[in-house]
Amino acid sequence: MTSATPESTPDARGHYGRYGGRFSPEALIAALDQVAAEWDKARNDPAFHAELDALLRDYTGRPSPLTEAKRFAEHCNGARILLKREDLNHTGSHKINNVLGQALLTKRMGKTRVIAETGAGQHGVATATACALMGLECVVYMGEEDTRRQALNVARMRLLGAEVVPVTIGSRTLKDAINEAFRDWVANVEHTHYLFGTAAGPHPFPALVRDLHHVIGAEARAQVLDLTGRLPDAVAACVGGGSNALGLFGAFIPDPGVRLYGFEAGGDGVDTGRHAASITGGTPGVFHGARTYVLQDEFGQTLPSHSISAGLDYPAVGPEHAWLADTGRAVYRPVTDAAAMEAFRLLSRTEGIIPAIESAHALAGARTIGAELGPDAVIVVNLSGRGDKDVDTAAAYFGLVGDEEEGA
Amino acid sequence: MNGVIGTEEAGRSGGQGAAGPTALQAALAAAKAQGRAALVGYLPAGFPDVESSIAVVEAMVEGGCDVIEVGLPYSDPTMDGPTIQRAADTALTAGTTPPDVLRVVEASAATGAATLVMTYWNPVERYGVDRFCADLAAAGGSGVITPDLIPDEAEEWFAATDATGLDRVFLVAPSSSDDRLGLTARASRGFVYAASLMGVTGTRAQVSGAAEKLVARTRAAAPAGLPVCVGLGISNGAQAAEVAAYADGVIVGTGFCDRVLDAPDLRTATAAVRAFAAELAEGVRLGRTG
Numbered sequence: 001m002t003s004a005t006p007e008s009t010p011d012a013r014g015h016y017g018r019y020g021g022r023f024s025p026e027a028l029i030a031a032l033d034q035v036a037a038e039w040d041k042a043r044n045d046p047a048f049h050a051e052l053d054a055l056l057r058d059y060t061g062r063p064s065p066l067t068e069a070k071r072f073a074e075h076c077n078g079a080r081i082l083l084k085r086e087d088l089n090h091t092g093s094h095k096i097n098n099v100l101g102q103a104l105l106t107k108r109m110g111k112t113r114v115i116a117e118t119g120a121g122q123h124g125v126a127t128a129t130a131c132a133l134m135g136l137e138c139v140v141y142m143g144e145e146d147t148r149r150q151a152l153n154v155a156r157m158r159l160l161g162a163e164v165v166p167v168t169i170g171s172r173t174l175k176d177a178i179n180e181a182f183r184d185w186v187a188n189v190e191h192t193h194y195l196f197g198t199a200a201g202p203h204p205f206p207a208l209v210r211d212l213h214h215v216i217g218a219e220a221r222a223q224v225l226d227l228t229g230r231l232p233d234a235v236a237a238c239v240g241g242g243s244n245a246l247g248l249f250g251a252f253i254p255d256p257g258v259r260l261y262g263f264e265a266g267g268d269g270v271d272t273g274r275h276a277a278s279i280t281g282g283t284p285g286v287f288h289g290a291r292t293y294v295l296q297d298e299f300g301q302t303l304p305s306h307s308i309s310a311g312l313d314y315p316a317v318g319p320e321h322a323w324l325a326d327t328g329r330a331v332y333r334p335v336t337d338a339a340a341m342e343a344f345r346l347l348s349r350t351e352g353i354i355p356a357i358e359s360a361h362a363l364a365g366a367r368t369i370g371a372e373l374g375p376d377a378v379i380v381v382n383l384s385g386r387g388d389k390d391v392d393t394a395a396a397y398f399g400l401v402g403d404e405e406e407g408a
Numbered sequence: 409m410n411g412v413i414g415t416e417e418a419g420r421s422g423g424q425g426a427a428g429p430t431a432l433q434a435a436l437a438a439a440k441a442q443g444r445a446a447l448v449g450y451l452p453a454g455f456p457d458v459e460s461s462i463a464v465v466e467a468m469v470e471g472g473c474d475v476i477e478v479g480l481p482y483s484d485p486t487m488d489g490p491t492i493q494r495a496a497d498t499a500l501t502a503g504t505t506p507p508d509v510l511r512v513v514e515a516s517a518a519t520g521a522a523t524l525v526m527t528y529w530n531p532v533e534r535y536g537v538d539r540f541c542a543d544l545a546a547a548g549g550s551g552v553i554t555p556d557l558i559p560d561e562a563e564e565w566f567a568a569t570d571a572t573g574l575d576r577v578f579l580v581a582p583s584s585s586d587d588r589l590g591l592t593a594r595a596s597r598g599f600v601y602a603a604s605l606m607g608v609t610g611t612r613a614q615v616s617g618a619a620e621k622l623v624a625r626t627r628a629a630a631p632a633g634l635p636v637c638v639g640l641g642i643s644n645g646a647q648a649a650e651v652a653a654y655a656d657g658v659i660v661g662t663g664f665c666d667r668v669l670d671a672p673d674l675r676t677a678t679a680a681v682r683a684f685a686a687e688l689a690e691g692v693r694l695g696r697t698g
Contacts (some may be wrong), residue, residue: 023556027581182486187607286530300534301483
């Protein structure tokens, strides 16, 4: 079964070492318990897996290919670069893996309404898609700033029948959309499921979302063995909340010879303060229901994050990443906007694949790993999404709209 | 109402708590002795600025609040509705810090009103859990309400509040199971906060019908004598009277913030707040006779 899930690593209350847990209002505890209990039942239910696997195959288009990027590899010190093609999934990113699983859980719990948060719009579009497919009412919270930056995705969600609510409080971005979704959930929890989009938040969301993305790494591990006859030297993914990275890492965590690399959004550079690199530039704290690395000031107020990539523009990270970082099992590094955009252009021109700017952070990271590990290295890079949504941003960044390209 | 306030609770705590009831426990006991519910008023520190928030708190006490909850403004208040979000945002924009919050606590306690801090968890952890408790106790605070800390995650909090003799108030909700009502009430000291409805802070046209049932369920699960106070959605004297008929305390926040937001100047704000507190104070006195 492609959607078979790994043994969970957190303790019974969702702790990864000192991280994770539940820092949530009591009013939501019953609902969180219900999600956890339903997931425990579903993950051991062959009928659930059969239904989810059929959706992943016939609707999403899994398994996604593992594509060798030979011309891009020339810019990675000659290391073999294998792209896990989550960009080819229906709706254009890895997000659909989690969404289909949680939409099925919603129906199992007898709930009829789904709420979700979205930043760039990928998770919102995926959620609206699954709700259209399964006949669920769908409300998506999106920061007003993001609805303006991603107007096309707002239209897409509305076409799919979702209600998009612009959030006009706070920084008007992803973190405020999550705040507003939690406020909705506590008031409507009886018939509403909060379809959380990343491996963060209160237990059980970090484990649930990770498990539903485990298919990424499980497929990639089999594919790389098939192609090269051995395990890769390293796997790489971008990290915002961190769901695509955990999806890829999960299958390789037990393999001590495989290095795990997470690339955070370095924005203008971590030393400028304008970034979204929570592990590299943040400190342990409690945010959105879990203890994890947070961008915060000396008084514990959340600091604004910055990234050219809306999907990584989040001031915290999933708690399992905090734990993997502290234990040293995974290594996290920042990638600047500039390095990510260079990799974005490079992949487009060498492979004919336009990546999501989020995924371009992992591609930029792969270039540095390639330089370190040498030309004999095999590196799997999670191409977590496609770049259609980013054409406006790229056109502005590279000056592609006028008569002449200026470059950057 | 049953049992005696401040014996078991205070006896379980070390430090100052072992010496006798906290100001909060004493205020709730005094209201009970008068045959009425206590009036608990909430205001974020630093709203609209630190000095003005002290004036507003003084007006709340003059109008008849027995207990003051000083809010610690936080950037991501997921349990609050638009009014308190706006108030907290105003306070943060004005540069309010935890030391300012402690200054407001000190001024509030100086009026003679029992004073609590209401805070999301991260600012406490960032300040240092032990240091926060020590500084709050030194400022004359009685305890802390923590809306996003559940007893399951509160081991360090138990130790710090026990060591300083501070009350610690956890919340229960209509969705809480009987097991969780018991767990949460046993972990609470001072009182347990019953959220009257499933939702965020803000005024409502009617008090939720779930509130009275929740109070009864909580009393059945709680240690004898632990007061149960009700908050969320109470915004006038009649609603205060209705809740006072079955609760040990009536908690009002958004209504006070609204009056400050609506006022053109501080003088108008404090007058409106004083009058509103008086209306609520009359309500909590009508509850048991009405």
